[in-house]
Amino acid sequence: MSKIKDPSLAEKGKISHEWAKDHMKILTNTITRLKKSQPLRGIRLGICLHITKETSVLIMGAKALGAKVSVCCANPLSTQDDIAAFLVSNGIDVYAWEGQTTKEYDWCIEKMLSHHPHIITDDGSDCHSKVHGDSKFSSLKIMGGTEETTTGVIRLKALAEQKKLRYPVIAVNDAYTKHMFDNRYGTGQSTVDGYLRAMNLLVASKRVVIAGYGWVGRGVASRMNGMGAKVYVTEVDPVRALEAHMDGYEVLPMEQAAKIGDIFITATGQTGVIRKEHIVKMKDGAIMGNVGHFDVEVEAKFLLHKSRSVREIRPSLDECSLNNGKRVYLIGKGRIANLVAAEGHPPEVMAQSFSNQLLSIIYIQKNYKKIGKKVITVPPEIDRQIAVDALKAMNVKIDKPTAAQIKYAHSWD
Ligand SMILES: NC(=O)c1ccc[n+]([C@@H]2O[C@H](COP(=O)([O-])OP(=O)(O)OC[C@H]3O[C@@H](n4cnc5c(N)ncnc54)[C@H](O)[C@@H]3O)[C@@H](O)[C@H]2O)c1
Numbered sequence: 001m002s003k004i005k006d007p008s009l010a011e012k013g014k015i016s017h018e019w020a021k022d023h024m025k026i027l028t029n030t031i032t033r034l035k036k037s038q039p040l041r042g043i044r045l046g047i048c049l050h051i052t053k054e055t056s057v058l059i060m061g062a063k064a065l066g067a068k069v070s071v072c073c074a075n076p077l078s079t080q081d082d083i084a085a086f087l088v089s090n091g092i093d094v095y096a097w098e099g100q101t102t103k104e105y106d107w108c109i110e111k112m113l114s115h116h117p118h119i120i121t122d123d124g125s126d127c128h129s130k131v132h133g134d135s136k137f138s139s140l141k142i143m144g145g146t147e148e149t150t151t152g153v154i155r156l157k158a159l160a161e162q163k164k165l166r167y168p169v170i171a172v173n174d175a176y177t178k179h180m181f182d183n184r185y186g187t188g189q190s191t192v193d194g195y196l197r198a199m200n201l202l203v204a205s206k207r208v209v210i211a212g213y214g215w216v217g218r219g220v221a222s223r224m225n226g227m228g229a230k231v232y233v234t235e236v237d238p239v240r241a242l243e244a245h246m247d248g249y250e251v252l253p254m255e256q257a258a259k260i261g262d263i264f265i266t267a268t269g270q271t272g273v274i275r276k277e278h279i280v281k282m283k284d285g286a287i288m289g290n291v292g293h294f295d296v297e298v299e300a301k302f303l304l305h306k307s308r309s310v311r312e313i314r315p316s317l318d319e320c321s322l323n324n325g326k327r328v329y330l331i332g333k334g335r336i337a338n339l340v341a342a343e344g345h346p347p348e349v350m351a352q353s354f355s356n357q358l359l360s361i362i363y364i365q366k367n368y369k370k371i372g373k374k375v376i377t378v379p380p381e382i383d384r385q386i387a388v389d390a391l392k393a394m395n396v397k398i399d400k401p402t403a404a405q406i407k408y409a410h411s412w413d
Pocket of ligand 1: 212235
C-alpha cells in the first residue's frame with residue numbers, strides 16, 4: 001500500500017530510529033507505562049508530520065499502544081527517506097518521500113486519508129484543511145485530531161470561529177511543555193544547524209536579522225547571539241518588539257533591516273514578510289531563509305523566477321542573480337530551513353512534544369464526545385505530567401512546598 005523513495009534504506013533508517021529513541025526517554029517511558037493497557041487498540045491513526053527519526057519513535061509508540069497507523073508528510077522537502085523505509089518495514093503504511101511536487105504532496109495526504117483514520121495528527125493543518133474543504137472526505141467518521149504547530153492552530157481556530165470545524169482538536173502547540181521548549185530551544189538550535197549546513201560561513205560578527213520575536217524568534221535570536229552574531233529584530237507587535245529591545249537586540253522595520261543584514265531568518269507564521277522591495281535593497285551576498293511553517297514568508301517566487309539567473313551553489317542554497325547586478329542567496333527555496341537544510345529538532349526536544357501528542361491522542365479517544373467541535377488546549381494535567389516525566393528523565397530533582405509555604409500562599413493578611 002505504501003509509496004516511498006527506496007525500501008532498501010530500511011536498515012539505515014533503523015539505526016537512525018534507535019539513536020533518536022535512545023535520546024527520547026520522556027516519550028519511551030510514557031509508552032512503556034501505557035503499553036499494558038493498550039489505550040489505542042482498534043484506533044486508526046492518521047499522521048501528517050515531518051517524517052524524521054524522532055517522528056518514527058512516536059509512530060512506533062502509537063503502534064505499540066494498539067493503533068493502526070498510516071502516515072504522510074507535512075512538507076514536500078522534509079522526509080528522511082531511510083526513516084520512511086524503516087516504518088514500512090515495520091508494517092506502517094507510509095506515503096512520503098523527499099523532494100515532492102505540490103501535486104504529489106497532496107496525493108500523499110489523500111492516500112493517508114483513504115485509510116479512514118479515526119484520529120488525525122497534523123503539523124500545519126494541511127490534512128485537517130483537506131478533510132474540511134474537499135467533499136471527497138465528508139463521509140469520514142473522525143473522532144478528533146491534534147495539531148502540532150502555531151500556524152496549524154491558527155487555521156483550525158479560524159475554522160472553529162466560522163462554525164465549520166467537524167471534530168474536536170487539541171492544540172498540542174499551545175501546551176507550555178511544547179511551545180516553550182520545542183518552538184524556542186528546538187527551533188533555536190536546529191535553525192542554526194540548518195543555516196550552517198546550507199552556507200558553512202562564520203556567524204560571529206555577522207548582522208543577523210530575525211523577523212518575528214515569538215517563541216521561535218526568541219530561540220533563534222538567543223542562539224545566534226550566543227554564536228557572536230549582531231542580532232536585529234523586526235516585529236509588528238509592540239509588546240514583543242519591546243521585549244526584543246529589552247533583551248538587548250536592535251529593533252527596526254524590515255525596510256531598514258534589509259539594507260544592513262548579512263543573514264535573514266523569518267519566523268512569523270505570516271505571509272510576505274521579506275518582499276521584492278526589501279530584496280532589491282539587500283547587500284550583495286545577503287543570505288535569507290525561513291523557519292516559519294509555510295514557504296510564504298520570503299517572496300521566493302520573485303527570487304527563483306524573476307532573477308536574471310539562479311544556480312544551486314550548495315545543497316539547499318540557491319544563488320539568485322538579481323537584475324540590479326547583486327547576488328542574494330535563498331536557503332531551501334524558502335521552505336522551513338531547519339528541516340529542509342538540517343534534520344529538524346533534536347530528539348530530546350521532540351520527546352517532549354511527542355509525549356504531548358501521544359497523551360493528547362489518547363485523551364481525544366476517551367473524551368471526544370464531551371469536548372464538542374472546538375479547538376482546546378492540552379489539558380493542564382497532561383502538561384504537568386510531561387514536565388514531571390521530563391524532569392525525571394533528565395534526573396532533575398525539585399523542592400516541594402512546605403506546609404507553611406502552602407498556608408502562606410493561601411493567606412491574605
Ligand atoms: N521551524 C520549526 O521547526 C518550527 C517550530 C515551531 C513553530 N514553527 C512555526 O514558526 C512560526 C512562528 O511560530 P511561533 O510559535 O514563534 O509563533 P508566535 O505567534 O509566538 O510568534 C510569531 C511572531 O511573529 C510576529 N509577526 C507577525 N507578522 C510579522 C511581520 N510581518 N513582521 C515581523 N514580525 C511579525 C508576531 O507579532 C509574533 O510575535 C509559525 O509558522 C510556526 O508554525 C516552526
